[in-house]
Amino acid sequence: MNATDAPLYFFLAATTRAVVVTEVNAPPPNGAALAALIARVASAQDRTAFAALFKYFAPRVKAYLRRAGLTPAAAEEVTQQVMLAVWRKADHFDPAIAGAASWVFAIARNARIDHARRQRDLPAAPDPAEEPQAPSAETLLLTAERATRLHKALAALGPEQRQIVQLSFFSDTPHTAIARALNLPLGTVKSRIRLGLAKLRDLLEDAP
Amino acid sequence: MIQHHPAPETLLAYSAGTLPAGRALVVMAHLQGCPHCQAEAATLDALGGALLETLTPEPLAPDAFARTLAQLDTPAPPAPRRQTPLPQPFGLTLPAALHGTRIGRWLWLGRGLRYSRVRLPWAPEANVMLLRVAPNRRVITHSHGGAEFTQVLHGGFYDATGHYEAGDLAEADEHLSHQPCAGPQGCICLAALEGGLRLPW
Numbered sequence: 157m158n159a160t161d162a163p164l165y166f167f168l169a170a171t172t173r174a175v176v177v178t179e180v181n182a183p184p185p186n187g188a189a190l191a192a193l194i195a196r197v198a199s200a201q202d203r204t205a206f207a208a209l210f211k212y213f214a215p216r217v218k219a220y221l222r223r224a225g226l227t228p229a230a231a232e233e234v235t236q237q238v239m240l241a242v243w244r245k246a247d248h249f250d251p252a253i254a255g256a257a258s259w260v261f262a263i264a265r266n267a268r269i270d271h272a273r274r275q276r277d278l279p280a281a282p283d284p285a286e287e288p289q290a291p292s293a294e295t296l297l298l299t300a301e302r303a304t305r306l307h308k309a310l311a312a313l314g315p316e317q318r319q320i321v322q323l324s325f326f327s328d329t330p331h332t333a334i335a336r337a338l339n340l341p342l343g344t345v346k347s348r349i350r351l352g353l354a355k356l357r358d359l360l361e362d363a364p
Numbered sequence: 365m366i367q368h369h370p371a372p373e374t375l376l377a378y379s380a381g382t383l384p385a386g387r388a389l390v391v392m393a394h395l396q397g398c399p400h401c402q403a404e405a406a407t408l409d410a411l412g413g414a415l416l417e418t419l420t421p422e423p424l425a426p427d428a429f430a431r432t433l434a435q436l437d438t439p440a441p442p443a444p445r446r447q448t449p450l451p452q453p454f455g456l457t458l459p460a461a462l463h464g465t466r467i468g469r470w471l472w473l474g475r476g477l478r479y480s481r482v483r484l485p486w487a488p489e490a491n492v493m494l495l496r497v498a499p500n501r502r503v504i505t506h507s508h509g510g511a512e513f514t515q516v517l518h519g520g521f522y523d524a525t526g527h528y529e530a531g532d533l534a535e536a537d538e539h540l541s542h543q544p545c546a547g548p549q550g551c552i553c554l555a556a557l558e559g560g561l562r563l564p565w
């Protein structure tokens with residue numbers, strides 16, 4: 157799918173300010189198409205592109221936040237903040253440094269941390285994404301194919317190790333969650349995580 | 365040449381956002397000086413992104429998109445103001461990770477040992493400090509109630525687990541009892557302690 161002819165959306169403005177987004181026969185956008193959508197938001201404040209990003213990412217971000225233990229109401233609220241941050245920070249997006257999903261994940265993760273702090277009346281930490289960051293040759297090389305290879309590697313991972321990786325990312329208390337899910341003593345969790353990561357790395361390196 | 369990096373599961377926790385704030389700050393300081401770990405962290409963020417994409421989408425409220433659209437033109441709140449950097453010994457530039465923290469003055473802690481408290485407004489419970497040890501000075505033997513992460517900013521130190529030079533990150537867990545000794549140039553490091561120090565008396 158070409159970036160510019162990507163999804164076709166209709167905005168059906170109702171009598172209120174509500175806007176309904178309807179997708180017409182568009183397959184789910186791939187990494188390159190998603191990156192192109194973010195670039196269009198950055199360069200032209202393109203709301204159609206933003207609508208496509210919202211449609212794809214918002215329900216996944218909400219699922220992520222729910223897995224992290226946020227209430228449905230809080231997850232709804234924080235998801236909107238994440239999507240607002242996608243709009244505002246789009247000009248910081250550099251596809252040479254991170255893929256679209258990776259970039260949105262980092263925003264969602266930081267929003268999750270900030271939300272936990274807000275619950276305790278604490279301020280947010282400064283956004284590290286605002287710090288200048290030069291892509292290393294290593295990251296430049298990796299970014300192009302990384303997402304595809306990661307999906308393949310995840311699919312090839314054994315169910316137990318995939319669960320370890322998932323819980324590491326999605327649970328608020330990953331070590332306890334992994335110990336409980338796999339019925340392991342807490343003391344062995346660290347080495348299991350390490351094994352899972354090593355296996356994933358092997359799969360990534362073996363990937364064509 | 366950086367020899368000591370955060371453990372793989374530490375970088376994973378950093379990327380997942382589950383590392384406690386103090387340790388996360390020290391890891392961030394390491395990342396800012398370590399292209400190798402930057403690449404590792406980028407891969408882990410991409411892993412987070414790949415996992416995000418595999419989640420079963422959870423529908424939003426029907427008006428969620430409209431409510432977000434309505435906020436697009438509201439300007440973003442201003443970024444927090446940065447503290448003017450305090451002058452540091454040896455013309456040391458503090459890592460960018462310390463932006464937004466409140467760094468205290470150097471205080472005397474013992475012979476050849478000074479520290480300066482680093483407060484994180486977003487995590488007041490975090491026990492983070494800059495430590496400065498005079499050349500060849502030994503710090504008394506201690507263990508920790510929890511993990512201790514130390515990023516060397518200047519000079520170096522060694523203990524039974526190895527030599528650590530500027531750019532290295534040392535991870536000590538609650539099982540390690542050690543007596544670090546500064547190298548010939550002394551040592552300035554950024555340290556995060558969980559659970560406080562356990563001294564032998």
Ligand SMILES: [Zn+2]
Nearest residue numbers: 369370398401
């Ligand atoms: Zn490193």
